[in-house]
Amino acid sequence: MFSEKKKNKMVENTPHQNIIAQGTKFVGDLSSAGDFRIDGTVEGNIKTSGKIVVGKEGFLKGTLQGTDAYFEGKFSGKLTLSGTLTLKASAYIEGEVIAGKLAVExxxxxNVTCVMKGTVKEMNNGGKRKPETEKTA
Known part of the structure; x- marks a missing residue:
């Protein structure tokens, strides 16, 4: 029904989600272009260009690099995100965080050291121009 070329194209365009199910413990490094959902335990390093979701029973110990992360569970280690870190009321985060934006319920x-690496917005001085300084000789 589908040619081999069409099958491969469909697979390339399909968003992938990697799942570590509750009751599963993974020790090691993971790398993926797709999203991650963690409901079990991961000890190691995760690197993805996708979104990371850590469920209520999820626990991640190590380093995490990604775009956006949504935590209901626990994290201990170094977290580096180019986008938004969202923490639900049940989240427990400790370690070092570098993120573009932060949303906390x-x-x-x-309990972290945190660095925000977002775009810097220029503050508007109430619509008034900053007075220019005069130079005298």
Missing amino acids: PGATF
Whole structure:
């Protein structure tokens, strides 16, 4: 029904989600272009250009590099995101965080050193221009 070329093209365009199910423990390094959902335990390093979701029972110990992350579970280590880190009330995060944006619900535990690496917005001085300084000789 499908030619081999069409099959491969369909697979390339399909978004992939990697799942570590509850009750599963993975030790090692993971790398993927797709999203991750972690409901089990991961000890190691994860690198992805996709989104990372850590469910309520999920635990990640190590380093995480990605775009966006959504935590309901636990994290311990170094987290580097180019996008948004979202923490639900049940989240427990400790270690080092570098993120573009941060969204935290009341009740979340956030014991980290944190650096925000977003775009810097120029503050508007109430619509007034900053006065130019005069130079005298």
